[in-house]
Amino acid sequence: MSSATAPGLPHVDAVTPAVLVLSGPVSPREVPRLCDEVRALLETTGAPVVVCDVGGLGPPGLAVVELLARLELAARRAGGRIRLRGPGPALQALLGLTGLGFETEGQPEQREPPPGVEEAVEPGDPAV
Template sequence: MSSAPQPGLTVVEPTDPPEQHPVLVVPHPVTFADVPLLCERLRGLYGGGAREVVCDLAAVTRADLAAVEAVARLRLTARRAGRRVRMRNAGAGLVALLELVGLGGE
């Protein structure tokens, strides 16, 4: 149970300092031709010292095989570089398609 803060009191919640990871935005529409460029940009971010990159999928409004290819190749690029990639803001359709092809989770 939480109560509203009282006037004059500062509420401090325990949190770790937020880590800032570079963000790679996947465009809409994403095409098969876009995938090599996205992977090149991801490698460039790793080459610049990033240990983890966040791929923002919010613009991908149509779940199709090109979007699945982009996610799969970005994950593979990260694995080959020995780094991490995290996907965020994927729409429900893309999440369902990724689950269907075995790329869900993580």
């Protein structure tokens, strides 16, 4: 007996990124454990991204920058990456100064223009 396919689009179960909540000052002794957690989340969920909620880390400093760099390295070695949730302006500025570019939630992808932005066309431009 065969069944007819339902009309409309097929149901697709999207992979929800795993979330790692980082809070309080993180001591250097905790960094290897957190790297292991990132690797485990990537492996067990199959998600390509671990979202690191950094809103509770406290004031940014070089220890936070080192932590995030090590988490990103651990994720890359496991075939994934991290995305930041809730970085304050001070942390974003510090990461910018160090040259570390992390993807943040709500930020458009680098290849996509922000919504509502259109490229201007000048008269006489050749059609592409």
